[in-house]
Amino acid sequence: MEQTSFNQGLLNFIDASPTPFHATATMAKALMEAGATELLEGESWQLEKGNKYFITRNHSSIIAFTYYPDDFAEQGIRMVGAHTDSPCLKVKPNPEIHKKSYFQVGVEVYGGALLSPWFDRDLSLAGRVNFTDSQQQIHSALINFIDPIAVIPSLAIHLHREANSANAINAQKHLPPILMQTDADNIDFRDWLNAQLQSQGEKDVASILDYELSFYDTQPSSIVGLKKEFIAAARLDNLLSCYVGLQAFIASNTTKPALLVCTDHEEIGSASACGAQGPMLEQCLQRIIPDTEERLRTIDRSLMISADNAHGIHPNYADKHDEHHGPLLNQGPVIKVNANQRYATNSDTSSFFRHLCQQHDVSPQVFVTRSDMGCGSTIGPITASEVGVKTIDIGLPTFAMHSIRELAGTKDAVQLATILTSFYQQ
Numbered sequence: 001m002e003q004t005s006f007n008q009g010l011l012n013f014i015d016a017s018p019t020p021f022h023a024t025a026t027m028a029k030a031l032m033e034a035g036a037t038e039l040l041e042g043e044s045w046q047l048e049k050g051n052k053y054f055i056t057r058n059h060s061s062i063i064a065f066t067y068y069p070d071d072f073a074e075q076g077i078r079m080v081g082a083h084t085d086s087p088c089l090k091v092k093p094n095p096e097i098h099k100k101s102y103f104q105v106g107v108e109v110y111g112g113a114l115l116s117p118w119f120d121r122d123l124s125l126a127g128r129v130n131f132t133d134s135q136q137q138i139h140s141a142l143i144n145f146i147d148p149i150a151v152i153p154s155l156a157i158h159l160h161r162e163a164n165s166a167n168a169i170n171a172q173k174h175l176p177p178i179l180m181q182t183d184a185d186n187i188d189f190r191d192w193l194n195a196q197l198q199s200q201g202e203k204d205v206a207s208i209l210d211y212e213l214s215f216y217d218t219q220p221s222s223i224v225g226l227k228k229e230f231i232a233a234a235r236l237d238n239l240l241s242c243y244v245g246l247q248a249f250i251a252s253n254t255t256k257p258a259l260l261v262c263t264d265h266e267e268i269g270s271a272s273a274c275g276a277q278g279p280m281l282e283q284c285l286q287r288i289i290p291d292t293e294e295r296l297r298t299i300d301r302s303l304m305i306s307a308d309n310a311h312g313i314h315p316n317y318a319d320k321h322d323e324h325h326g327p328l329l330n331q332g333p334v335i336k337v338n339a340n341q342r343y344a345t346n347s348d349t350s351s352f353f354r355h356l357c358q359q360h361d362v363s364p365q366v367f368v369t370r371s372d373m374g375c376g377s378t379i380g381p382i383t384a385s386e387v388g389v390k391t392i393d394i395g396l397p398t399f400a401m402h403s404i405r406e407l408a409g410t411k412d413a414v415q416l417a418t419i420l421t422s423f424y425q426q
Helices: 003-015 020-033 069-075 189-199 236-252 280-288 292-300 347-358 379-387 412-424
Strands: 052-057 061-066 078-083 088-099 102-110 123-132 138-144 178-181 207-217 222-224 230-233 258-263 303-307 334-336 365-367 390-395 397-399 406-409
Touching (some): 003 230, 003 412, 020 061, 020 123, 020 138, 020 236, 020 258, 078 236, 078 379, 088 189, 123 189, 138 207, 230 236, 236 397, 236 412, 280 379, 303 379, 303 412, 334 347, 347 390, 379 390
Parallel strands (some): 078 258, 303 390, 334 365
Antiparallel strands (some): 061 258, 088 102, 088 207, 102 178, 230 406, 334 390, 397 406
């Protein structure tokens, strides 16, 4: 894969995917263009050997797979997993705030967001809206204002002299974005959603019922650095892995069983119908392989690569890392290890991945958190415990994880795509 075009595709994917709903729709479109057929969970499946299929759930999670039923029990399935969601600010159900002539909307923090970078950014709004038409039929549609429509201004340092040393952010008081200045005190936020839907082509919108909307930074993704060695973008955690896994799945053209799963709600624990702790993957496998014994034999011979971001060692905060386990950007994929199973890696699965990397002259890095610090987790341990599949947690090194804008290396994504493409063909 050519690095420049691959990274440009990554930037385009991220910019087109401000929410998990948009990310799933973008991935579904790419899969259909690659010849995959969409299956609906509420209908009967008629699967044909050699074809590629995909399903979505809640319009925010997606599973794609190749169907080779004769090979399941003997070869297992090569699986790659990632997640579609990122920390953000979500609009509350009754969001209208009118204060000192400013119209604001109340927000709730989703996931473990790094909050300070959200201030003084040009924000837009996107997500899913549910509505009725003139015949009182319920519909849902994706919405994206695209243009900057909101901002969360910082308090001037003159009014908060300790801002650079002690800046406690109160999510309830300090985060509601300002959308406009007005003397009107009877603004209905749903009217704005109605107008936006109609401007996007939804002409029959009688009443807005509900929504799931989140703010996002409108600054486009970009390649930065004197030598253009960094990718700066929102939602690299974990759209970076979604894109890499998707491109590997499409490029592999494998004649072996392969599967890609990208689920929602990882940032809040994955406990949902469309999250990794929910039944989506297991139910999909049950329908692909109805016979219980054959399915269990398949799972025993399968392997899941859980791809999520890894903490690159920050030159300004190097003491936050174990000095022997500090991954560097642009130095290859990272094997993530935790003795307490916050990552699902074990010596068997890491050895397989190391051997796979050796086939492409890649030396994987290793991340282990400091022994005196807590460790985050991924969909890896959840998938391993829910499905029983052998799993390894890997990722690409990044800076500023959970910020509104994160940083990764330009060499790493295409390198991992090459390795995952090979993995699908093993």
